[in-house]
Every structure is written in C-alpha cells, then in structure tokens.
Amino acid sequence: MKVVGKNVRKVDGIALVTGQPVFTLDVTPPGAVVGKILRSPHAHAEIVRIDTSKAEELPGVLCILHHGNVPRTPYTTAGQGWPEPSPYDSFLFDRKVRFVGDRVAAVAATSEEIADEALRLIEVEYRQLPAVLVPEEAIGPGAPVIHDEEESRGIHDPQHNVAAAIDIRVGDIERGFTESDVVVETTCEFPYVQHVPLESHCVVAYLDEEDRLVIRSATQVPFHVRRIVARALGVPLSRIRVIKPRIGGGFGTKQEIILEDVAAALALRTRRPVVMKYSRAEEFVAARTRHPMKIRIKLGAKRDGTIHAIEMDVLSNTGAYGTHSLTVLSNVGSKTLPLYNKAPHLWFHGKAVYTNLPVAGAYRGYGATQGYFALEVAVDELAEKLGMDPLKLRLANHIRAGETSPIFEKIGEGRAGKAQVVKSCALEECIREGAKRIGWKEKHGKKTSEGRWVHGVGMALSMQGSGITDIDMAAATIVMNEDGSFRLLVGATDLGTGSDTILAQIAAETLGVAVEAISVYSSDTDFTPFDTGAYASSTTYVSGGAVLRAAQEARRRILEVAAAILGEPPESLDLEEGHAVSRGTGKKVPLSEVGHRAMYVTDQRHIIATASFVAPESPPPFAAFFAEVAVDVETGVVRVVKFVAAADCGMPINPALAEGQLEGAIVQGIGHTLYEELLFSPRGRVRNPNLFDYRIPTAADVPDIEVVLIPSDEPTGPYGAKSIGEIGINGPAPAIANAIYDAIGVRLYRIPFTPERVLKALHGKSMG
Amino acid sequence: MTRDASKKMLKIYFELNGEPMYVEIKPGEMLLDLLRRLGMKSVKEGCRTGECGACTVLLDGKPVRSCLTFAAKIKGHRVTTLEGLGSPANPHPLQEAFLETGAVQCGFCTPGMILVAYDLLSRNPDPTPEEVREAITGNLCRCTGYVKIVEAVLLAAKRRREGVWR
Numbered sequence: 001m002k003v004v005g006k007n008v009r010k011v012d013g014i015a016l017v018t019g020q021p022v023f024t025l026d027v028t029p030p031g032a033v034v035g036k037i038l039r040s041p042h043a044h045a046e047i048v049r050i051d052t053s054k055a056e057e058l059p060g061v062l063c064i065l066h067h068g069n070v071p072r073t074p075y076t077t078a079g080q081g082w083p084e085p086s087p088y089d090s091f092l093f094d095r096k097v098r099f100v101g102d103r104v105a106a107v108a109a110t111s112e113e114i115a116d117e118a119l120r121l122i123e124v125e126y127r128q129l130p131a132v133l134v135p136e137e138a139i140g141p142g143a144p145v146i147h148d149e150e151e152s153r154g155i156h157d158p159q160h161n162v163a164a165a166i167d168i169r170v171g172d173i174e175r176g177f178t179e180s181d182v183v184v185e186t187t188c189e190f191p192y193v194q195h196v197p198l199e200s201h202c203v204v205a206y207l208d209e210e211d212r213l214v215i216r217s218a219t220q221v222p223f224h225v226r227r228i229v230a231r232a233l234g235v236p237l238s239r240i241r242v243i244k245p246r247i248g249g250g251f252g253t254k255q256e257i258i259l260e261d262v263a264a265a266l267a268l269r270t271r272r273p274v275v276m277k278y279s280r281a282e283e284f285v286a287a288r289t290r291h292p293m294k295i296r297i298k299l300g301a302k303r304d305g306t307i308h309a310i311e312m313d314v315l316s317n318t319g320a321y322g323t324h325s326l327t328v329l330s331n332v333g334s335k336t337l338p339l340y341n342k343a344p345h346l347w348f349h350g351k352a353v354y355t356n357l358p359v360a361g362a363y364r365g366y367g368a369t370q371g372y373f374a375l376e377v378a379v380d381e382l383a384e385k386l387g388m389d390p391l392k393l394r395l396a397n398h399i400r401a402g403e404t405s406p407i408f409e410k411i412g413e414g415r416a417g418k419a420q421v422v423k424s425c426a427l428e429e430c431i432r433e434g435a436k437r438i439g440w441k442e443k444h445g446k447k448t449s450e451g452r453w454v455h456g457v458g459m460a461l462s463m464q465g466s467g468i469t470d471i472d473m474a475a476a477t478i479v480m481n482e483d484g485s486f487r488l489l490v491g492a493t494d495l496g497t498g499s500d501t502i503l504a505q506i507a508a509e510t511l512g513v514a515v516e517a518i519s520v521y522s523s524d525t526d527f528t529p530f531d532t533g534a535y536a537s538s539t540t541y542v543s544g545g546a547v548l549r550a551a552q553e554a555r556r557r558i559l560e561v562a563a564a565i566l567g568e569p570p571e572s573l574d575l576e577e578g579h580a581v582s583r584g585t586g587k588k589v590p591l592s593e594v595g596h597r598a599m600y601v602t603d604q605r606h607i608i609a610t611a612s613f614v615a616p617e618s619p620p621p622f623a624a625f626f627a628e629v630a631v632d633v634e635t636g637v638v639r640v641v642k643f644v645a646a647a648d649c650g651m652p653i654n655p656a657l658a659e660g661q662l663e664g665a666i667v668q669g670i671g672h673t674l675y676e677e678l679l680f681s682p683r684g685r686v687r688n689p690n691l692f693d694y695r696i697p698t699a700a701d702v703p704d705i706e707v708v709l710i711p712s713d714e715p716t717g718p719y720g721a722k723s724i725g726e727i728g729i730n731g732p733a734p735a736i737a738n739a740i741y742d743a744i745g746v747r748l749y750r751i752p753f754t755p756e757r758v759l760k761a762l763h764g765k766s767m768g
Numbered sequence: 769m770t771r772d773a774s775k776k777m778l779k780i781y782f783e784l785n786g787e788p789m790y791v792e793i794k795p796g797e798m799l800l801d802l803l804r805r806l807g808m809k810s811v812k813e814g815c816r817t818g819e820c821g822a823c824t825v826l827l828d829g830k831p832v833r834s835c836l837t838f839a840a841k842i843k844g845h846r847v848t849t850l851e852g853l854g855s856p857a858n859p860h861p862l863q864e865a866f867l868e869t870g871a872v873q874c875g876f877c878t879p880g881m882i883l884v885a886y887d888l889l890s891r892n893p894d895p896t897p898e899e900v901r902e903a904i905t906g907n908l909c910r911c912t913g914y915v916k917i918v919e920a921v922l923l924a925a926k927r928r929r930e931g932v933w934r
Binding site: 198248697 | 807808809810811812814815816817819820822849850851853854855856859863864866867868869870872873874875876877878879882900901902904905906907908909910911912913914915916917918
C-alpha cells in the first residue's frame with residue numbers, strides 16, 4: 001500500500017488551518033436578507049389567532065410565514081433514505097405547538113435588528129393545552145394527545161402518544177431465565193443531551209439566474225434535504241440544488257431538515273437570498289438531542305458464565321416529534337444484542353413516546369450508546385454475582401469472526417434485517433491490549449486511595465455497524481484530466497471527519513497516484529452523484545466502496561489506452577507512481593501521456609467512471625474501553641484519570657483520522673457521563689440553553705487518553721476497512737460507571753454522574 | 769441594538785493583520801461582526817456570549833473574544849486574525865503543525881485555537897502538556913477531544929525552539 005494506511009494530511013486541511021471562507025455562512029450572496037423564527041413560549045398550545053399586521057408594517061420586513069399562509073403537508077425532518085422510517089408528523093408551520101421552542105412563524109427582513117423587532121410585533125393568541133413532560137405519563141391514561149392531527153402518517157399509536165414500538169423475540173425468554181443459574185436485572189437512565197457542534201445550524205437559500213432554488217447548507221444529508229424540501233414546499237425536486245460546503249461539526253444533528261425548509265420558503269416568497277442561522281440558545285432548544293431513555297435490562301447466565309438470556313425493555317422519549325424514533329429504538333437492540341451472541345433466548349421490546357419536550361433525533365451512537373450503557377453495566381453486575389472477572393466474562397461471551405446472531409436478521413432499519421456472518425473481528429485482541437494498557441490485572445478489584453480520592457477501574461465493550469444493509473447507497477465519479485490528475489466527485493458528506501481525505505486515499509491507491517493528484521468535490525446535488533449522506537457510520541465503508549469501484553473502472557479505461565501506447569496487453573500493466581508500467585518488460589508511460597492521447601490524439605474519449613455501492617451487509621467495528629477513575633468520597637467529584645480504547649475498524653485507511661474519531665467520541669462520551677444534561681422547568685422550558693450552564697468538556701477536563709487501533713481485514717470493505725465514526729461514544733458511560741463501582745462499591749444508573757448523585761449514592765450505601 | 773438608523777456611524781483607524789485600516793463602524797457593533805464584514809471569515813461565531821472561543825482574535829498580540837469586544841475599542845490598536853498568520857501558499861509553522869498531527873477535524877474552532885496557541889508560545893516557548901491544556905481551555909472543540917490539538921501545539925513549540933518560526 002502506497003497511500004492507504006498512511007497518515008496523509010487532510011485534503012481540505014490547508015483551507016481550514018488558514019481560515020479560508022469555506023463554511024456555509026462565509027459566503028453570502030449580495031442583497032441577502034435575514035430569516036428568523038418566532039418560537040412557542042408554551043409546551044402545548046393551539047394557536048387561536050395570529051396577527052402579523054403590525055410586524056408587516058415595519059419598514060424592512062419582507063415576508064412573514066405562519067400556518068395560515070403555507071402549504072400543510074406532513075413530512076419528517078429526519079434526513080433518512082426514502083421512504084423514511086420516521087413518521088410524517090411535522091409541518092412547515094402548524095396550528096398547534098408541541099414544545100417550548102416549537103416554530104410559530106418566520107420573518108424575512110433586511111437586517112437582523114428589524115427581523116427581531118418584527119418577531120416582537122407578531123401577535124399570537126394561544127389556547128394552552130395540558131402538557132406532558134414525562135414519558136411514563138404520556139402513555140398513561142388521560143394523557144393529552146400530542147399528535148391529534150388527521151394528516152400525520154406513520155405514527156404507531158397517536159392516541160396513546162406512541163410514535164414507534166418494537167417487539168422482537170428469539171427463542172423462549174421465560175425458559176431462558178428459568179434455565180439460568182444467575183439472573184440480574186437493572187434499569188439505566190440516559191437524559192437529554194446534545195451534540196453541540198461549534199457551528200450551529202445555518203443555511204443560505206436563494207434563486208439562481210434560472211430561477212432554481214439553491215440551498216447552501218450545513219447538512220450531513222444534501223440529497224435528503226433536496227427531496228424533503230421538495231415535498232414540504234411542493235417544489236419539483238428538479239428545481240432544487242443543495243450545496244454542502246465545509247461543515248463545522250454535526251454528530252447527527254445535521255442529519256435533520258430543520259432550517260432549510262423555512263429558509264427556502266422565505267427565499268421563494270421574497271425572491272431574495274435568505275440567510276438563517278440558529279443562535280446557540282436555539283441550538284439547545286430547537287435543534288435535536290439524543291433520545292433520552294429508560295432501559296430495563298435482565299440478564300440470565302449459566303454458572304460457568306455463559307450468558308443465556310437477555311431481555312431489554314426500552315422507553316424512549318422522542319420529544320414533540322417522532323424523528324428517528326423507530327430506528328434509534330431499533331438500534332438499542334440491534335447494535336448491542338449481537339455482541340453476546342451465545343444467548344439463545346432474547347426479548348427486545350420498547351416504545352418511543354411523544355412528550356412536550358424538545359425533539360430527539362440522530363446523535364452519534366444512535367441508540368447503541370444508550371443500549372451499551374445499560375448492557376455493560378448489567379454485564380458488570382452479572383460478573384459480580386457469578387464471582388467472575390468481568391473481563392473474563394466478556395471474553396467468554398462476545399461474538400467472533402465466523403459467527404452470527406439472529407438479531408442481524410430480526411432487526412433492520414425500521415423493518416426486518418438481513419442475516420450476516422461477522423467476517424472480521426479483533427475484539428479479543430482489543431480486550432487484551434486495552435487491559436494491558438490500563439493495568440487491569442493489577443488494578444481491578446483492588447481499589448487504592450490517596451487521601452479522599454479512591455481509584456478504581458472499569459471496562460465496557462461495544463460494536464456498531466458500517467452503514468445500513470441494503471439501504472445505504474453511495475455513488476462516486478472519477479474524471480481524469482489530461483495531465484494525469486483526477487477529479488473525484490462524491491455525494492458523501494465530509495462534516496469534519498476527514499472522509500474526503502480517506503476517499504481520496506482509496507482513489508489514489510487504486511489509480512497509482514499521490515493523494516495530491518486527486519481533487520475531491522463533495523457535495524452538490526447538481527454536480528456530484530448520489531449518496532445517502534454522512535450517518536450510520538457509512539462513509540468509509542459505503543462511499544469508500546463506491547470510490548473503489550469507480551477507481552477500478554477508471555483504471556481499466558486508463559490501462560486500455562496505455563496498452564495501445566505501449567503495445568502490450570492491458571492485463572500486463574499496472575498503475576504506479578503516475579505511470580502505467582508493464583510488469584513484463586518494465587516499459588512505462590506517464591498518465592499525462594495517456595490523458596493527452598485519450599483526450600486529443602487517437603480514438604478520443606474522456607476517461608470518466610461512475611460506480612455505485614450498496615451496503616451488502618453492515619460489518620461491525622468493535623472496541624474495548626477501559627477507564628480508571630478517582631472518586632472524591634467527600635465531595636462526590638469523579639475524575640477520569642485515564643481512558644483507554646482499543647478498537648477494530650478493519651484496516652484503517654488513515655490511522656490518524658481514525659484515532660481522531662475515537663478520541664473525539666470518547667471525550668463527548670465523558671461529557672455526557674459526567675456533566676452534560678439539558679434541564680427543564682416544570683413548564684418544559686430548557687433552563688440551561690448556553691455553554692456556561694450546559695458544560696461540554698474543555699481541554700482541562702480531558703484525561704490521559706490512549707487509543708489503539710487493532711487491525712482486522714474486512715473482506716467486504718474497501719482495502720479491508722470498516723467504520724469508526726460512532727463506536728467511541730458508546731464506551732465512556734458504562735466503563736466509567738463500572739470504574740466508580742470498582743472504586744467505591746456504589747452503582748450509579750443515571751448519567752450524568754454529578755457530585756450530588758455520587759454523594760447521594762454513597763450515603764445511601766452507608767445507611768444500608 | 770441599532771434600530772435607530774439615524775445614529776451616527778463612527779470612523780476609526782486600526783491595524784488589521786499589519787495593514788492600516790480606516791473604516792466606518794456602526795454604533796454598538798461588535799468586533800466579530802466588523803471583522804467578518806471586512807472579509808476576515810476565519811473569525812467564527814460559535815455562541816456570541818464569550819463561552820466557546822471560536823471568535824478569538826489577537827488585540828495587540830493578546831487573545832480577546834471578538835464577540836464580546838466592541839469594535840470601537842480597537843481604535844488605534846493592532847488586530848491579528850488567522851488570515852494574518854499564514855496563507856495556503858505560505859502557512860505558518862503552527863498551521864503546519866495542526867495539519868501534520870491531525871489536529872483539525874471540522875476546523876471551526878481551529879482559527880481561535882491557533883491564535884491562542886500563538887500567544888502561548890510567544891510567552892512560554894517550552895510549555896508542558898498541562899500548560900497547553902490550560903492555555904486552550906477557554907476554546908471549545910467538540911470534534912477532537914483536544915488530544916491532537918495539544919500534540920500540535922507541542923510540536924510547533926519544539927519547532928519554534930529549533931528556529932522554525934516567524
């Protein structure tokens with residue numbers, strides 16, 4: 001390998017480190033106006049009257065949209081493949097508001113100040129409705145119905161506020177527990193947490209010289225934006241172009257169409273370019289969150305430590321709208337249960353429930369994060385009850401290469417899945433390597449104290465997927481220039497992950513050129529081929545698969561021309577260092593000559609290749625996580641001293657970028673484990689919508705982090721690669737919870753592990 | 769803030785990335801908005817409340833949050849944005865170090881990070897990892913977990929001590 005497996009610099013790196021204007025709002029068309037949204041002050045209310053006349057009289061106000069003057073078409077804001085497995089329960093603007101911060105109206109004005117003033121002048125009369133903020137109450141008797149509108153579609157049981165439900169059985173769960181020698185049962189809770197990308201949601205929408213709607217957006221899913229905006233506004237898809245420039249982080253929240261629809265509607269109505277961006281407060285209130293969940297888990301095992309039965313019962317809070325409600329819920333089981341595939345008896349069931357709270361959506365980990373918190377805490381308890389080392393218990397039960405799980409076939413993306421045999425798995429080596437680095441043998445079960453600080457270690461395992469089987473599709477086009485350089489056009493959506501770089505590496509390796517010979521374009525729905533987008537850990541595997549195929553086809557065409565020049569059969573030629581080289585005679589011709597001949601001289605053609613790739617399966621990456629914590633028994637403060645992650649992402653295309661994905665995900669995970677949580681007033685208002693009160697990790701909070709990549713060779717992946725984007729966030733909560741237990745003998749079941757909670761748990765313990 | 773359009777614009781002189789500037793500012797205009805208006809798009813808005821550090825610029829060589837700094841305050845002073853440090857054709861060694869170590873993911877926090885690191889190294893040419901973490905602690909990054917950012921600053925410090933700097 002010349003290029004793959006190397007830490008090449010990010011192809012977009014030089015622009016980013018020198019601050020070039022590459023982000024959505026760095027380029028705005030002349031004459032752009034500002035769009036702003038009026039939001040609901042109530043958690044649940046009907047809009048009885050809306051009077052915009054005073055606002056419209058304000059000079060500089062160009063347009064005000066509300067439920068009375070826009071089409072009423074149900075859609076989902078979830079940027080998923082068509083047909084979306086999320087309910088169509090959202091409207092551009094509705095007669096009803098369902099959470100504090102829900103859309104009421106939008107204004108376009110010539111300045112931000114005028115837009116703000118216009119929002120103040122809009123008169124809205126609400127009829128408040130009873131609100132429900134607790135998932136258990138939302139599905140209880142007499143709860144207000146949040147989605148009582150007729151037009152919505154795909155809601156599992158609107159009368160009882162159930163957006164989605166799942167019930168999957170394998171074997172006979174009752175028998176499974178009866179046959180088990182040891183059973184543990186526990187309930188873990190995951191609160192409202194948020195992505196907090198440094199760049200908030202933002203968009204520029206305008207009509208181009210041919211009157212087509214152009215949407216330049218910070219999105220992970222440009223093609224889904226095009227399709228969903230077309231539906232929401234009733235504009236033909238052919239009249240919409242979506243451009244994705246550089247993105248300032250997404251982590252799932254930009255897999256949502258929450259601003260493009262409004263900006264596009266305002267641009268169409270005013271015929272002016274419209275710029276919109278979420279303030280940080282709006283980002284906290286009206287972007288998306290991880291689905292808060294309560295997960296009851298029950299594990300049964302044989303005396304020898306074989307896990308025999310697993311039940312998972314999930315109550316997921318989807319907030320006011322059901323975006324990603326079914327698929328995140330499904331993932332809680334589908335991404336966790338196959339890890340312990342020795343258990344013949346499984347029952348996975350749950351509900352995703354509407355409440356009058358902010359809207360949950362896709363967030364890195366996508367249900368697996370919540371599921372692993374519960375599963376890996378329960379496995380720790382099981383080990384204790386069995387009197388086994390939790391590391392050995394995991395080694396005895398985890399899935400290995402050549403094995404399968406019935407769950408792969410039972411649970412798919414909002415429908416049945418597909419049988420799959422795991423073809424690559426280095427989890428055992430990950431566990432052993434991680435254990436060595438944290439000092440498991442020396443430290444586990446042997447807490448040590450330094451004054452008030454008590455140290456302990458804990459571990460957790462995880463797997464994820466690589467794209468969505470049979471659904472995620474990517475296409476790539478490779479265009480050769482006559483000088484032997486290439487353009488790589490992909491719909492894949494680099495949102496900071498470095499995917500443009502690894503896709504260029506895959507192309508460069510296949511074409512025998514340096515990465516510098518490849519210019520990457522991502523993504524523009526008018527000019528780059530289709531890609532489902534950046535989610536579900538799909539880009540390396542699915543988009544990478546498309547790039548590999550396109551590059552192989554371009555290579556074939558190059559060799560045809562080179563063969564004619566060299567007078568040798570194409571089969572005898574290789575591409576190396578910018579040349580076609582004969583293996584037999586050593587004769588060679590530079591690609592620039594091939595390019596010039598193909599374009600200008602003989603038997604002219606443009607060497608271009610396009611290929612598609614559909615995920616034939618979803619090969620899981622694996623990881624073992626180890627945390628050493630210090631707990632201050634007087635204040636309850638938990639400090640992560642060291643965090644080790646050993647991960648198998650197949651053959652890493654760019655190890656430094658893969659490590660970066662793990663490191664970033666781990667620190668995000670430490671954030672939600674120790675302090676991140678959206679807090680609400682009794683009336684459903686977010687109490688901490690700013691970065692001071694909702695604290696995310698700073699550089700000073702970061703412990704000693706060690707990540708190690710243990711390669712495996714995934715035969716279905718491009719150059720043996722699997723995914724790495726999400727898996728890292730699944731480890732911190734359970735590994736830290738288990739480490740806290742190791743230190744102070746107290747189990748914590750609700751994150752974040754704030755000092756107050758730790759102290760309370762400690763006192764509960766001492767009181768017996 | 770500036771609802772009254774009749775309020776007078778103010779003309780100020782300052783130095784931007786080494787070049788003299790004589791510009792009109794709006795009453796109450798923040799430095800963040802002025803700099804972006806002048807085309808300095810490396811200055812990023814992450815929160816507008818001084819909590820994230822993405823809008824950091826150097827005022828007479830010292831890091832300030834441009835979202836909390838009134839534009840009027842820079843009258844007669846030197847302002848440095850990331851554009852003033854290096855360019856794609858001629859990147860600064862700090863920028864090179866960020867590229868080399870993989871310290872850039874989405875790149876939105878990068879301008880502020882690099883400027884804060886620049887200030888740190890001008891005061892402390894041989895920082896410990898803890899001192900680097902301490903220096904960048906007011907600049908939030910959600911992508912990298914800071915691991916490779918700290919590596920980048922340490923690498924740049926080493927090169928600076930070896931004479932690779934400007």
